[in-house]
Amino acid sequence: MRWNLPPDDLPTAWFNVAPHLPAPLEPPLHPATREPIGPDDLAPLFPMALIAQEVSTEPTVDIPGPVLDVLRLWRPTPLVRATRLEAALGTPARIYYKDESVSPAGSHKPNTAVPQAYYNKVEGVPRLTTETGAGQWGSALSFATSLFGLECMVYMVRASFEQKPYRRMLMETWGGSVVPSPVDDPGHPGSLGSAISDAVRDAVGRSDSHYALGSVLNHVLLHQTVIGLEAKQQLELAGERLPDVVIGSCGGGSNLGGISLPFVPDDGVRLLAVEPASCPTLTEGHFDYDFGDTAGLTPLLPMYTLGHEFIPPTIHAGGLRYHGDSPIISALVRAGRMEAVAYAQSKVFEAGVQFARTQGAVPAPETTHAIRAAIDEALVAKELGEERVILFSYSGHGLLDLSAYDDYLHGRLTD
Amino acid sequence: MRWNLPPDDLPTAWFNVAPHLPAPLEPPLHPATREPIGPDDLAPLFPMALIAQEVSTEPTVDIPGPVLDVLRLWRPTPLVRATRLEAALGTPARIYYKDESVSPAGSHKPNTAVPQAYYNKVEGVPRLTTETGAGQWGSALSFATSLFGLECMVYMVRASFEQKPYRRMLMETWGGSVVPSPVDDPGHPGSLGSAISDAVRDAVGRSDSHYALGSVLNHVLLHQTVIGLEAKQQLELAGERLPDVVIGSCGGGSNLGGISLPFVPDDGVRLLAVEPASCPTLTEGHFDYDFGDTAGLTPLLPMYTLGHEFIPPTIHAGGLRYHGDSPIISALVRAGRMEAVAYAQSKVFEAGVQFARTQGAVPAPETTHAIRAAIDEALVAKELGEERVILFSYSGHGLLDLSAYDDYLHGRLTD
Numbered sequence: 001m002r003w004n005l006p007p008d009d010l011p012t013a014w015f016n017v018a019p020h021l022p023a024p025l026e027p028p029l030h031p032a033t034r035e036p037i038g039p040d041d042l043a044p045l046f047p048m049a050l051i052a053q054e055v056s057t058e059p060t061v062d063i064p065g066p067v068l069d070v071l072r073l074w075r076p077t078p079l080v081r082a083t084r085l086e087a088a089l090g091t092p093a094r095i096y097y098k099d100e101s102v103s104p105a106g107s108h109k110p111n112t113a114v115p116q117a118y119y120n121k122v123e124g125v126p127r128l129t130t131e132t133g134a135g136q137w138g139s140a141l142s143f144a145t146s147l148f149g150l151e152c153m154v155y156m157v158r159a160s161f162e163q164k165p166y167r168r169m170l171m172e173t174w175g176g177s178v179v180p181s182p183v184d185d186p187g188h189p190g191s192l193g194s195a196i197s198d199a200v201r202d203a204v205g206r207s208d209s210h211y212a213l214g215s216v217l218n219h220v221l222l223h224q225t226v227i228g229l230e231a232k233q234q235l236e237l238a239g240e241r242l243p244d245v246v247i248g249s250c251g252g253g254s255n256l257g258g259i260s261l262p263f264v265p266d267d268g269v270r271l272l273a274v275e276p277a278s279c280p281t282l283t284e285g286h287f288d289y290d291f292g293d294t295a296g297l298t299p300l301l302p303m304y305t306l307g308h309e310f311i312p313p314t315i316h317a318g319g320l321r322y323h324g325d326s327p328i329i330s331a332l333v334r335a336g337r338m339e340a341v342a343y344a345q346s347k348v349f350e351a352g353v354q355f356a357r358t359q360g361a362v363p364a365p366e367t368t369h370a371i372r373a374a375i376d377e378a379l380v381a382k383e384l385g386e387e388r389v390i391l392f393s394y395s396g397h398g399l400l401d402l403s404a405y406d407d408y409l410h411g412r413l414t415d
Numbered sequence: 416m417r418w419n420l421p422p423d424d425l426p427t428a429w430f431n432v433a434p435h436l437p438a439p440l441e442p443p444l445h446p447a448t449r450e451p452i453g454p455d456d457l458a459p460l461f462p463m464a465l466i467a468q469e470v471s472t473e474p475t476v477d478i479p480g481p482v483l484d485v486l487r488l489w490r491p492t493p494l495v496r497a498t499r500l501e502a503a504l505g506t507p508a509r510i511y512y513k514d515e516s517v518s519p520a521g522s523h524k525p526n527t528a529v530p531q532a533y534y535n536k537v538e539g540v541p542r543l544t545t546e547t548g549a550g551q552w553g554s555a556l557s558f559a560t561s562l563f564g565l566e567c568m569v570y571m572v573r574a575s576f577e578q579k580p581y582r583r584m585l586m587e588t589w590g591g592s593v594v595p596s597p598v599d600d601p602g603h604p605g606s607l608g609s610a611i612s613d614a615v616r617d618a619v620g621r622s623d624s625h626y627a628l629g630s631v632l633n634h635v636l637l638h639q640t641v642i643g644l645e646a647k648q649q650l651e652l653a654g655e656r657l658p659d660v661v662i663g664s665c666g667g668g669s670n671l672g673g674i675s676l677p678f679v680p681d682d683g684v685r686l687l688a689v690e691p692a693s694c695p696t697l698t699e700g701h702f703d704y705d706f707g708d709t710a711g712l713t714p715l716l717p718m719y720t721l722g723h724e725f726i727p728p729t730i731h732a733g734g735l736r737y738h739g740d741s742p743i744i745s746a747l748v749r750a751g752r753m754e755a756v757a758y759a760q761s762k763v764f765e766a767g768v769q770f771a772r773t774q775g776a777v778p779a780p781e782t783t784h785a786i787r788a789a790i791d792e793a794l795v796a797k798e799l800g801e802e803r804v805i806l807f808s809y810s811g812h813g814l815l816d817l818s819a820y821d822d823y824l825h826g827r828l829t830d
Contacts, residue, residue, distance in 0.1 A: 002487070004419040072417070073499075084488075084562070102517060104775035106814065113598050146772045147499070166581075169817035172824055173771050277656045356588050360488050360519035399521065399814045402584035409587055 001083060002274040003234040005076035010068060013060035015225040017261040017328060018218070021403065022335035024057075025218075025327050028299035029289060037299050044204045046213040047123040050116065053157035053219040061222060063115070063391070070114045070147055074103045075226065079234035080394075084358040086378065093381035093388040095374055096238070097261060098231045100395050101362075105170075105386040107364065107396030109140030109214055112223035116212045117144040121191050127151040128210040129202045131181065131195030133222070134160055134318030135167025136364075136396065137214030142176030153209075155181040158190035160318065164399050178258055191311060192322065193294025202295050215252025216292060216326045224258025227393060232262055245377055250282065250321045251367035253326030259393035261328070264337065271338040272377075274369040276348075277415070279312035281305065281325045282333050282340035290324055305331040315345050316404035316413075318367035341373060344415040348372045349408040354397070364396035365404050416498060418649040420491035425483060428475040430514025430640040432632075432676040432743060437750035439472075440633075440742050443714035445554060452467045452714050452770060459619045460626040462538040465531065468634040476637060482530045485562055489518045489525075490641065494649035495809075497707040501793065509795035510789055511653070513646045514776075515810050520585075521684035522779065522811030523670050524555030524629055527638035531627045532559040542566040542624040544617045546596065546610030549575055549733030550582025551779075551811065552629030557591030568624075570613040571607035575733065581815050592662060606726060607737065608709020615712050616677040631707060631716070631741045639673025647677060655804055656670040659683040659794055662807035665697065665755070666734045667740030674808035676743070679752065685751040687792075688744065689784040691763075692830070694727035696720065697755035698750050705739055718745040730760050731781040731819035731828075756788060759830040763787045764823040767813070779811035780819050 018025075027036035027282035039051045046054075053061055065072075082095040100108035119341070120128060128150055133136030138154040145152040154171055158180035161168060168178045181195040182188050183356065213220060228246075246263050248256030250273040260271045273282055281304050290305040292298035304322040306312075312321040334340040352368035354375070363371060372390040381388035398405065407413045427629065433440075442451035445569035454466045461469075478486075497510040515523035536636060543565055547553030552568040560567040569586055573595035576583060583593045596610040597603050618626035628635060643661075650658065661678050661769055663671030665688040675686045675725035688697050696719050705720040720739040721727075727736040748755040769790070772778070778786060785807040796803035822828045 002422055004421065007417055008417065072773075073495075080488075104771075104777070143775055147775065166814075166817045167823070169821040169824075170777065170814070173768060173777055173817065173820045175772060353588060356519075357590060360485075360558055360562065361587065362519070362588055399581075399585070402581045402588065405588045406580070406584040409584075 001081040002208050003079045003237045005233060007072040009233065010072055010075050011226050011229040012068065013062050014222045015229055015262045016056055016059055016061055016222060017264050018057045019059050020264045021331055024244050026302040027305050028301050031291065031296055031299055045200065045371060047119040047125065047210065049119040050219045053088055053222055053283045057224050060297060062325050064118060067115045076230045077229055079238065081238065082359050085355060087376050088354065088358045089375065089382065091378040091382040093390055095378055096235065096246050097394040098227055100227060100393060101361065101397035103180040105140040105143045106399065107140065108224060108227060108243045108258055108393070109137050111226055111258065112214065112220045112254065113140040113144035115223050117141070117148045117150055120210050121148045121150060125208065125210045127153065128212045129153045129155070129199040129209055130212045130214070131192060131199045133157050133192045135171070135322065136319055138176065138178065139167060139170050140214065141212055142174040143173040145176065146174040151177040153202060154178045155183070155195040156194060157181060157195050158188060164312065168323060188250045191294060196293040197295040197297055212411050215254040216324070218244065218328060220254050221257035221326055221328055222256050222262060223252060225261050227258035227261060228262035231259065231341035231391060235391065242266050242269050243389045243391040245272055245388070245390055247272045247274060247279060247370050247373045247390065248327065249274045249320060249366045249395060250329065251322045251366065255395040257326060257328060264332065271332065272373055273338055273340040274373045275340065276315055276317055276320050276369065277342040278315050279306070279321050281323065281344045283342045287330060287334055292324060302325050304333065311325065316401060317369065319366040320369065324375055343372050346413055346415050349405065349413060351375050353405070353408070362398045363394065364398045367395045367400050370395070416496040418494045418652045420648060422427050422487040424648065425487055425490050426478070426641050427483065429637045430644055430677045430753050431471055431474055431476055431637060432679050433472045434474050435679045436746055437752065440630045440746060441717040443716050446706065446711055446714055449715065453459065458575050460615065461532040462540065462625065464534040465634045469632060469636055479533060482533050485529045486641070486780060491645045492517050494653065495647055496653065497774050500770060503769065503773045504790065504793050504797065506793040506797040507800065508793040508805055510805045511650065512792055512807050512809040513642055515642060515808060516776065516812035520551070520555040520558045520756060521814065522551050522555065523639060523642060523673055523808065524552050525558055526673065527629065527635045528555040528559035531730060532556070532565055535625050536563045536570055540623065540625045542568065543627045544568045544570070544614040544624055545627045545629065545817040546570045546607060546614045547747055548572050548607045548736065550579055550586070553591065553593065553735055554582060554585050555629065556627055557586040557589040560591065561589040567591040568617060569593045570598070570610040572596060572607060572610050573603060575714065601751070606709060611708040612710040612712055625688040630669040631739065635669050636672035636676060636741055636792055639669050640676050642673035642675035643675060646674065646754060646806060650806070657681050657684050658804045658806040660803070660805055662687045662689060662785050662805065663789045664689045664735060664781045664810060665740065665744065666737045666781065668744035670808050670810040672741060672744060675753070679747065686747065687788060688748065688753055688755040688789045690755065690757050691730055691735050691784065692733055692759045693730050694721070694736050695757045696738065698757045702745060702749055716742050719748065731785065731816060734781040735784065758784060758787050761828055761830050764828060765789050765821065768820070777813045779813045780816050782810045783809070
């Protein structure tokens with residue numbers, strides 16, 4: 001069963017969680033002085049509209065018309081009840097998922113790529129730089145910039161650049177330029193940290209360029225709240241009140257924030273972050289100020305972290321391989337408003353295959369983390385005989401990650 | 416702009432074009448005797464329900480409930496108005512496309528894979544065999560059989576098996592078995608003809624197995640008519656009466672038949688088949704009885720053909736590389752009710768890239784043929800200053816065909 005909303009029912013304002021946090025967020029600190037940073041420190045990287053959103057305490061922020069026009073190419077996304085999965089599990093739980101895989105880039109990432117491209121366009125910036133690991137974020141920004149007529153330069157982790165040519169081809173089809181990172185060491189496999197450093201250096205070194213980030217920051221999570229806002233409307237159409245639990249996979253926090261933040265004010269709704277056991281930021285990291293990148297070029301953020309020099313193992317869910325976490329997500333976990341759980345790789349692919357063989361669609365490796373948690377919640381409901389309502393974010397499809405399934409099905413996957 | 420229909424508005428009966436054809440179709444002939452074949456000749460390959468649909472003259476055929484339940488996982492599919500493409504072209508034409516890429520397998524193929532799996536299940540057949548070229552049809556059947564608990568054995572053209580591992584991985588994720596064809600000659604690159612022969616031999620040699628075909632036959636086109644039936648409803652929602660022209664890319668004819676057959680009774684609606692210049696069955700073939708496969712194992716069908724020994728060049732639109740064409744499509748073209756046009760490969764990819772950079776989505780190589788024709792119709796409308804209404808089938812996405820775009824963008828594509 002699916003609930004669609006007509007394009008006119010797209011939310012016209014983002015939900016700002018700031019007024020609902022247990023306490024105001026600590027400010028980011030300058031990497032050199034360790035003093036709180038101000039708007040001017042960020043101006044070489046971001047347009048003023050995004051800098052303002054980063055610190056806004058208004059309950060909502062209006063979505064500009066030209067952004068709505070582009071989002072309506074695929075939004076509102078469907079809410080689906082996974083009745084075939086429920087039947088296979090024999091659970092009394094009702095499992096709903098919000099299908100973000102229907103975007104042109106195949107994930108939730110365009111929800112923020114589009115407004116970021118738009119605000120830069122309005123400020124007269126003709127060129128954006130960014131980093132990408134497996135390629136989801138770089139694809140989304142290439143897509144968004146192509147629609148607003150901006151140039152896009154993507155620094156792609158060299159190991160992925162060489163192993164995942166399809167993502168590079170997708171970015172180039174939208175007109176993006178893609179180079180392997182680190183740019184100055186062709187023998188180095190690269191990391192997200194090195195790619196961020198390349199992209200930031202490029203942007204600050206050219207007057208025609210800004211930098212764009214696909215997760216972690218407040219304005220990114222703000223843009224993603226369309227996911228949860230739509231899901232609330234659709235659950236009502238489905239005859240539900242509120243979900244018992246809202247689940248999202250969590251790397252930097254943008255997908256999880258998107259589905260869960262609009263439910264923060266709803267007491268009694270459990271919020272659940274799912275991360276890989278090999279990169280257990282929320283479940284085993286500590287809360288502290290830390291850099292967003294390996295090289296220490298970015299501001300220091302107050303967050304759960306495994307240390308900015310932590311290099312996660314090369315699991316297939318490349319989008320979840322991040323040493324830190326969004327300050328908003330970190331604050332919610334720290335205050336006990338959000339729970340976190342970690343799963344090993346083999347357990348999440350088991351869930352991904354079960355999903356594909358019941359519901360049909362093949363999920364991204366990142367998304368299988370949320371599916372694993374949803375299945376486990378449904379099995380607990382079965383044991384307790386409870387009619388639990390479970391909502392999770394189906395953050396992306398796995399069509400460009402099929403080699404991961406190949407490894408799983410042929411016993412080549414290690415935890 | 417998009418028009419969705421709620422799952423309950425899925426058509427509950429397929430549209431049978433048979434009563435609307437200019438003359439009854441000539442019967443298929445037995446490959447050995449050249450006498451008209453009867454149901455018993457086909458029984459080793461297909462369930463009786465499908466054999467009956469093959470010759471039905473009823474105006475509609477009810478869709479079984481369990482088939483509807485599965486189709487509703489992604490149907491009704493959206494009808495989209497390509498306003499950004501229209502603006503880029505500066506045309507007064509209104510361009511609509513029916514988005515069949517949203518199915519789990521990424522194309523229109525599951526529309527017939529699902530009922531084929533269902534009818535075999537009902538007849539107690541636990542295993543299906545089929546062939547696949549680039550892998551779209553094999554993916555669709557692997558998906559459909561997984562949902563009905565059947566085994567699926569796919570014979571994949573060896574050249575594709577080796578060059579396109581992602582399609583094989585997708586089939587295996589749904590539990591399908593995939594082997595390279597020809598099975599008895601590991602040094603041979605294979606062809607669709609050899610793969611059909613392998614799949615048919617397997618099915619007739621085992622009492623537990625049937626064969627499934629993804630295009631050409633009457634029952635396949637029947638199942639695809641949900642596309643055009645939904646589009647008619649959605650055009651009304653969009654405030655249109657009837658389209659001026661309905662466009663579909665054409666290999667064996669299932670996609671084209673799906674979007675166009677429900678418009679056959681509507682006088683004044685032009686129907687347009689688009690094929691590759693390198694495999695110009697309708698535009699340069701002759702009308703005759705011919706075999707469906709290279710080896711001459713299948714019945715002889717009355718159709719446009721380039722000769723069953725014709726081996727098309729290895730263009731990227733693998734789904735359009737077929738020497739023959741559906742008897743229904745052939746009859747419509749022969750009677751002048753449908754037009755046909757052929758395009759070279761570079762022209763269709765030019766259209767595909769323009770589509771991706773305006774509408775966002777990256778189309779399959781097959782689909783770019785329809786887009787090319789839609790663009791050309793819109794440019795004619797611009798020249799004439801006419802408000803033409805154009806409808807085409809967006810038959811599939813190109814996410815597993817990105818190497819084709821890579822070739823195009825880097826000047827490696829030949830016509």
